[in-house]
Amino acid sequence: MSDAIPRVELYTDGACSGNPGPGGWAFVLMHPASGSQKEAFGAEPETTNNRMELTAAIRGLESLTRRSQVELYSDSQYVLKGLREWMDGWKKRGWKTAGKQPVKNQDLWEQLDILRAAHQITFHWIKGHSEHPQNERCDQLAVQAYKALVRGAHEAR
Secondary structure: OOOOOOEEEEEEEEEEOOOOEEEEEEEEEEEOOOOEEEEEEEEEEEEOHHHHHHHHHHHHHHOOOOOOEEEEEEOOHHHHHHHHHHHHHHHHOOOEOOOOOEOOOHHHHHHHHHHHHHOEEEEEEOOOOOOOHHHHHHHHHHHHHHHHHHHHHHHOO
16 A cells, blocks of 8 residues: 555744744644654744745645645645635635735745645635644744744844
């Protein structure tokens, strides 16, 4: 049964201090079959919360080395609704909203679209800051990432 598509759980979160401002992203990737887990995080000096939420999902999906059945958990309605409801319409309209405006963060949505096609993804919303262990861990990592970036920028002066 080596041809079976592995099932993984991907938890993602983004955080920003100011919007725009310094921001961080993080993901926790769990492989229930093996019990293994991977965490990753990063930061950008000038970004938005939505960009960090998208980046977390992108980095998590990019970390997969083969086609997988992904249970994607996020507290971002922006990411989940974009993937589930809005993206196909945006693409049909040439990356324009229903109101004929350019889609914000189109560069990240395009990356996510490619990754979405590479996996079987089921989307799950988690209420933020509701003591869900993996969501809380992602939030901690994302906040630590941008705070370390800010500290480093201040120390470099």
